[in-house]
Amino acid sequence: MSNETLSDLRLYVSNCFNHRGYCISDGHTLDDSAYMRLSKLMLEEYDLTHNDVDEVVGDIEQMVAKYIKEYSPNFDDDE
Numbered sequence: 001m002s003n004e005t006l007s008d009l010r011l012y013v014s015n016c017f018n019h020r021g022y023c024i025s026d027g028h029t030l031d032d033s034a035y036m037r038l039s040k041l042m043l044e045e046y047d048l049t050h051n052d053v054d055e056v057v058g059d060i061e062q063m064v065a066k067y068i069k070e071y072s073p074n075f076d077d078d079e
Contacts, residue, residue: 017034
């Protein structure tokens with residue numbers, strides 16, 4: 001059984017969400033993270049605020065961490 005807490009999982013999810021990779025097209029140019037893309041969408045296209053973005057991201061991180069904790073076999077109490 002894993003000893004990771006919900007807080008640990010949320011941090012791991014946050015790290016995934018903020019990760020920046022390289023564009024597939026050239027392999028050298030940094031691509032935007034999911035957080036940057038979501039921010040641009042919410043701020044520029046829908047006139048929402050940075051607080052709105054932060055709230056949505058927090059909800060996503062919490063939801064994914066909770067899902068992992070509840071459904072991953074790594075957290076099965078039978079071990």
